[in-house]
Amino acid sequence: MRGRPTGQTTEYTVHRFLATAAVLAAAVCFSTAAYAVTDGSGDPTAVKSDDGKWVDKDGTPTFKVAPDGTVDWYTYAGFVRYSSECLRCHGPDGVGSTYAPALMESMRRLSYSDFYMVVASGKKDVSASQNLVMPSNGENKNVMCYIDAIYVYLRSRADDAVGRGRPEKHAPKPAAYSKAEDQCMG
Amino acid sequence: MQRASGGFWLTAGTLLSSQLLISTAIAQPSDDLAKMQTNSANVVMPTITYDNQRYSGLNQITPQNVGKLQVAWTFSTGVLRGHEGAPLVIGDVMYVHAPFPNTVFALDLNHDGKILWKYEPKQDPNVIPVMCCDTVNRGLAYSGGKLFLHQADTTLVALDAKTGKVDWSVKTGDPAKGETGTGAPMVVKDKVYVGVSGGEFGVRGWVTAYSTADGKQIWRAWSEGTDQDLLVDPQKTTELGKPIGADSSLKSWEGDQWKIGGGATWGWYSYDPKLNLIYYGSGNPSTWNPKQRPGDNKWSMTIFARDADTGMARWVYQMTPHDQWDYDGVNEMILADQEIGGRMVPTLVHFDRNGLAYTLNRATGELLVAAKYDPAVNWTTGVDMNKNSQTYGRPNVVAKYAPGEAGEDVNSQGICPAALGSKDEQPAAYSPETKLFYVPTNHVCMDYEPFRVSYTAGQPYVGATLAMYPPPGQTNMGNFIAWDATKGKIMWSDPEQFSVWSGAMATKGGVVFYGTLEGYLKAVDAKTGKELYRFKTPSGIIGNVITYEHKGKQYVAVLSGIGGWAGIGLAAGLTDPHAGLGAVGGYAALNNYTALGGTLTVFSLPGG
Numbered sequence: 001m002r003g004r005p006t007g008q009t010t011e012y013t014v015h016r017f018l019a020t021a022a023v024l025a026a027a028v029c030f031s032t033a034a035y036a037v038t039d040g041s042g043d044p045t046a047v048k049s050d051d052g053k054w055v056d057k058d059g060t061p062t063f064k065v066a067p068d069g070t071v072d073w074y075t076y077a078g079f080v081r082y083s084s085e086c087l088r089c090h091g092p093d094g095v096g097s098t099y100a101p102a103l104m105e106s107m108r109r110l111s112y113s114d115f116y117m118v119v120a121s122g123k124k125d126v127s128a129s130q131n132l133v134m135p136s137n138g139e140n141k142n143v144m145c146y147i148d149a150i151y152v153y154l155r156s157r158a159d160d161a162v163g164r165g166r167p168e169k170h171a172p173k174p175a176a177y178s179k180a181e182d183q184c185m186g
Numbered sequence: 187m188q189r190a191s192g193g194f195w196l197t198a199g200t201l202l203s204s205q206l207l208i209s210t211a212i213a214q215p216s217d218d219l220a221k222m223q224t225n226s227a228n229v230v231m232p233t234i235t236y237d238n239q240r241y242s243g244l245n246q247i248t249p250q251n252v253g254k255l256q257v258a259w260t261f262s263t264g265v266l267r268g269h270e271g272a273p274l275v276i277g278d279v280m281y282v283h284a285p286f287p288n289t290v291f292a293l294d295l296n297h298d299g300k301i302l303w304k305y306e307p308k309q310d311p312n313v314i315p316v317m318c319c320d321t322v323n324r325g326l327a328y329s330g331g332k333l334f335l336h337q338a339d340t341t342l343v344a345l346d347a348k349t350g351k352v353d354w355s356v357k358t359g360d361p362a363k364g365e366t367g368t369g370a371p372m373v374v375k376d377k378v379y380v381g382v383s384g385g386e387f388g389v390r391g392w393v394t395a396y397s398t399a400d401g402k403q404i405w406r407a408w409s410e411g412t413d414q415d416l417l418v419d420p421q422k423t424t425e426l427g428k429p430i431g432a433d434s435s436l437k438s439w440e441g442d443q444w445k446i447g448g449g450a451t452w453g454w455y456s457y458d459p460k461l462n463l464i465y466y467g468s469g470n471p472s473t474w475n476p477k478q479r480p481g482d483n484k485w486s487m488t489i490f491a492r493d494a495d496t497g498m499a500r501w502v503y504q505m506t507p508h509d510q511w512d513y514d515g516v517n518e519m520i521l522a523d524q525e526i527g528g529r530m531v532p533t534l535v536h537f538d539r540n541g542l543a544y545t546l547n548r549a550t551g552e553l554l555v556a557a558k559y560d561p562a563v564n565w566t567t568g569v570d571m572n573k574n575s576q577t578y579g580r581p582n583v584v585a586k587y588a589p590g591e592a593g594e595d596v597n598s599q600g601i602c603p604a605a606l607g608s609k610d611e612q613p614a615a616y617s618p619e620t621k622l623f624y625v626p627t628n629h630v631c632m633d634y635e636p637f638r639v640s641y642t643a644g645q646p647y648v649g650a651t652l653a654m655y656p657p658p659g660q661t662n663m664g665n666f667i668a669w670d671a672t673k674g675k676i677m678w679s680d681p682e683q684f685s686v687w688s689g690a691m692a693t694k695g696g697v698v699f700y701g702t703l704e705g706y707l708k709a710v711d712a713k714t715g716k717e718l719y720r721f722k723t724p725s726g727i728i729g730n731v732i733t734y735e736h737k738g739k740q741y742v743a744v745l746s747g748i749g750g751w752a753g754i755g756l757a758a759g760l761t762d763p764h765a766g767l768g769a770v771g772g773y774a775a776l777n778n779y780t781a782l783g784g785t786l787t788v789f790s791l792p793g794g
Contacts (some may be wrong), residue, residue: 032709076340082637085653089385091754092653093761098782099320126311130266131286135315139643163211165599165631165653165763185640 041157046072052174053148059117060112060146063156069169071162073177076170078153079162081146085137093164094157100132108160115151119143146185187724202286204270210572219329219373219461222276226667226694227735229275232325232370233613234691234732237521238456240615242733245695246740247791251698252718255789259298260461260743263784265289268728268749270611271325271370272689273786274333275734276590281328284784286314286321286338292350299788303350312360316644318386319751320727322368324454324611329373329398336367336380337621342396344378347692356401356559358382358394363643365389369452374464374494376624381451381466385514388472388647391449391463391486392452395497395586405497409449409468409485410435416485424501424551433457438507446641447479448472449486452614453516458532461549463491463500465534465703467515474605475636475649476590482507487515489536489544493553506540509582510590511565511634512539512605512650518613519621521548526555526672535671537614538608542569542581545671553579559609559667560627561601562657589634589650597635597651604632604654606751610687613730614669617692620712622677623669624698626686630654630663633763636676654755655762661773663756666700666708668715678715683774687752688729700743701727703752705781707787723787726780728752739790747784748776 038044046054048066052073056062064072082094089100096102107115122136136141143150156162226243234240247255263269267285269746273293274281279294279302287309292302296777308663312623314321317338327334333345340359343352359365364387368511371380377395384390397404405416413432420432450469457464468490487506492499503644506513520535526545532700534548541563545555556569558678565579585591589598606628614625632654639649656663664682669675688701703726709719726748733742759775 066728080637080651084637084648084654085638085646087651088646088648090313091757093758095758097755097757098749098776102758124311129312131314131321133311133314135312135645137645139748140642141640142645164761173540181293186637 011049037153040114040154041112044155044159044161051176052171061152063161065156065161070155071170072152073165073171074149074152074174075156075162076167077146077149077177078149079167081142082150082153085143086150088185094154095164100134102126103154104157106156112151116147119147141185145181189305205501205688219398225680227260228277228768229273229732229734230328231274231372232271233372233454233456233518236457238454238613239520239522239618239692240516240613240730241617242691243694244552245693246738246741247693247697247733249697249711249718251791255709255719255721255742256792257721258788260788261293261299261786263291263745265290265747265749265784266782267747267784268276268320268753269320269712269745269747270728270750271394272732272745273731273743274326274328275732276298276328278736279347279488280349281326282745282786283323283334285323285747286317287336288323288337290326290333290335290345290350291602292347292727305345305350305411305491307337307341307343308561309337309341313339313366316361316364316384316387317366318383319702319754322750324368324505324598327369327371329378330476332398334371334373334398336369336371338366338368339381340365340568342371342380342401343368343707344398345400354401356395356396356403361644361650363387363389364645365411368402370454372455372457372464373398373584374457377494379455379464379584381453383450383452383471385450386646386648387644388446388448388641389450390445390447391451391468393451393466393492393525400572407492407497407499409451409488410439410444410447410472414435417492418497418499418502423499424526425503426551427552430502435484438484440480443479446472446608446647447483447486449488450514451516451663452464453611454518456519456521457494458548461532462494463548464494465489465491465521465548467517467519467536469514469516470509470512473639473647475594475639476508477594478637478638479650480570483509487513489515489519489534490545491548501704503546503551503553503579505538505542505544505581510588510592510636511540511601513538516608517607517611520614520616522616522671524621524672533671535616535623537554537609538609540581541603541608542566543669543671543674545674555671558605559625559676560629560665561606561667562600562629562631564600589636593709594637595635595791596635599633600631600632600658602631603628604756605634606685607656610751612687612728613689613710615690615692615698617698617712618695619696621670623671624690624692624700624712626690626700627665627667627668628663628685629656629660629665630685631657653763656773663760666710666715680710680717682713684756684776685752687689687728687750691731691733693733699727699742701731701746703727703748703756703776705746707742707744707789710761721789725783726776726783728754742789743786745784745786748780748782
């Protein structure tokens with residue numbers, strides 16, 4: 001009576017299937033040497049780094065995951081800051097909650113500037129059926145000083161480049177990051 | 187007591203309400219509440235009775251017949267957010283509250299819950315994102331013909347129970363600073379007490395007494411600050427039998443950090459009429475980064491016993507000095523007279539977020555028992571019970587599981603319990619028949635990484651990242667346990683797939699009720715914990731079960747409506763960060779079991 005073994009088996013089977021599909025899809029992508037996945041800002045492939053801060057071909061901040069799973073510093077810092085500032089509403093790892101949407105989904109639609117605007121100015125969706133309100137974070141240093149890191153982390157989640165939980169390995173903290181952090185946080 | 191029914195009464199009620207209220211207030215002083223609470227037919231306060239035992243004298247529903255329980259009627263609140271707390275029942279009327287926008291309904295029990303009146307305040311939706319972890323509300327208080335509601339935007343409102351018309355309202359706090367209202371008020375005599383939420387926004391906690399007659403503030407007792415602000419007497423207010431001394435709070439903080447020091451007060455309050463003391467706990471100190479607030483951070487994480495009239499603290503006990511885990515001390519205080527060491531003791535029993543259950547003498551604040559109520563708890567080896575020790579009454583902290591010891595930007599792993607505690611706000615119950623406490627618990631551990639944050643008024647002020655997962659090798663994220671508070675011992679434990687986030691209800695009939703996050707209302711045998719009945723309600727249950735009697739028949743009711751911290755943390759399922767690469771899936775995800783929506787489900791036995 002207590003457990004629900006049947007239900008769980010089904011659920012895990014589905015997960016396994018999806019995981020396998022994802023692995024296959026990734027394999028296809030790598031073999032054709034082109035990133036088939038695009039998010040709200042287009043192709044996230046990292047092309048250039050300025051002291052550990054990666055950008056895509058359009059100059060938009062993006063993630064860089066090494067073949068051994070090591071993530072760039074900004075993606076890691078983004079995980080930490082997301083978990084502190086955003087998790088309380090949006091759930092762990094950008095997966096959403098009963099309270100606020102899954103940002104790993106939203107980022108498949110939102111461009112960098114869309115994202116920046118919503119974070120800085122907030123968003124309201126108040127109707128008879130729901131009361132969704134995102135606060136404006138424009139004055140919130142704990143968010144705005146790390147906005148690129150949070151963006152890059154969520155972008156990596158949207159593109160399934162980084163899994164759930166804390167990235168196991170990350171690149172060292174670049175000097176430019178520490179400098180910018182100290183300047184911004186005061 | 188006449189019910190409002192139809193347009194005539196509503197109109198008449200508006201015209202007459204002021205006169206009626208005056209006469210009701212005089213004819214029915216709120217002292218009556220002390221008498222009314224002893225009538226198990228009604229539910230006149232959110233804690234069922236002043237002692238917060240959540241025990242009902244009703245006994246029609248028994249272990250023998252509870253299996254036949256069926257749904258009598260249901261009611262949708264029309265609100266999607268997490269539904270905590272429970273309705274009140276007074277005579278023929280049930281009063282149901284909802285999360286933001288904090289709708290209140292009066293339902294006619296003579297007509298399957300027909301709506302007698304509805305109150306829906308207009309509140310600035312900007313308060314929504316200032317509410318940590320969902321826009322919950324834990325319910326209403328009643329006294330002398332009035333209902334009291336502490337709205338999300340910190341408006342305390344008194345409604346005419348007959349008509350739903352506002353009698354008076356007062357602003358208790360400032361949402362622009364992160365202060366919000368989620369807790370249920372409590373009334374004692376001519377005062378209504380409310381607390382404040384916002385521990386994650388750097389508020390400075392307080393409890394305030396207002397006059398039930400007109401909303402005038404009578405006293406406010408802060409969790410931090412000067413002795414005057416704390417409402418303490420340095421000589422007469424004691425901790426573990428000793429005077430707390432002058433400036434007890436200020437000395438335990440560095441600089442002005444206490445001004446944004448947390449210690450929120452949104453839990454359930456209880457009251458001992460004989461001692462004339464009210465009891466409650468204060469929450470976590472702000473920020474979650476312990477390095478930014480050296481010291482014991484008094485009086486966060488503290489059990490307070492205050493004079494109900496003056497607010498002066500009789501005794502205090504800080505359970506988790508210098509918190510490093512977000513183990514809020516707000517959980518309920520249950521008052522029960524129990525036999526310990528061969529004598530009857532007026533005890534207070536408290537299941538703290540930190541995983542320890544405390545039994546104290548509620549008259550003196552003497553610590554009698556402190557024990558883990560989940561074997562998984564590992565951040566402490568226990569409380570120092572040696573009265574001659576320098577660290578008497580303090581928890582022995584295991585350095586490995588103390589994020590503050592490791593320092594900023596270091597991830598401390600495998601700490602049990604997680605920040606949501608071995609139990610959160612979901613109140614436990616006590617049966618004087620079995621002499622057992624029935625405790626809904628969380629069985630979740632965490633990684634915790636503190637880091638530097640800056641404070642901006644009205645913005646989250648957290649400073650830690652955490653990941654949650656069940657204890658190693660286990661998949662159940664909750665247990666429903668029976669606890670002997672005289673010995674500090676688990677008597678039985680029913681594993682639950684998810685945290686149990688619903689308030690329990692014990693009954694004289696020998697049945698204990700609780701709800702689950704999947705949405706089941708469950709009935710178990712009070713003696714053995716054996717499951718006797720389950721019914722899946724429309725959404726996950728984070729509300730508290732109540733039982734009442736109407737026209738001679740016993741009913742059981744519960745609000746379902748998934749949300750709150752549970753809905754945020756568990757919606758998509760937890761994953762174990764230490765499971766290693768290639769680990770499949772994760773743990774059960776609430777999303778696969780339930781969806782949003784507030785519904786009241788009322789149960790009864792067939793026939794009659």
